[in-house]
Amino acid sequence: MFCSNCGKEIDDKAVVCIHCGVKTPNLDLSTDKDIPSHIAGVASCFFPIVGLILYFLWKDEKPKSAKVVLIWMIPVALLIIFYIIILLITFAVGIVSAF
Numbered sequence: 001m002f003c004s005n006c007g008k009e010i011d012d013k014a015v016v017c018i019h020c021g022v023k024t025p026n027l028d029l030s031t032d033k034d035i036p037s038h039i040a041g042v043a044s045c046f047f048p049i050v051g052l053i054l055y056f057l058w059k060d061e062k063p064k065s066a067k068v069v070l071i072w073m074i075p076v077a078l079l080i081i082f083y084i085i086i087l088l089i090t091f092a093v094g095i096v097s098a099f
């Protein structure tokens with residue numbers, strides 16, 4: 001490949017240009033901070049609000065991490081919905097049996 005700064009030919013795997021020292025796209029790949037964290041996922045499992053905040057913080061900057069958090073939150077969201085349905089049914093049965 002060719003250096004984006006000086007235009008000289010450099011090794012395809014080079015992380016910096018040997019001629020001018022400017023970093024190449026390879027350096028960006030090797031220092032990719034978007035490593036999906038399952039710890040954040042587990043945390044959002046216990047605290048769905050945290051997961052939601054993390055998702056909105058990360059969705060542009062760290063799409064992979066945001067996706068992991070979101071995946072972890074799906075069962076939690078389903079559990080909350082299920083719990084609400086059970087609560088509503090219990091409430092409805094309570095009203096019916098009162099008459």
Ligand SMILES: [Zn+2]
Nearest residue numbers: 003006017020
């Ligand atoms: Zn260069």
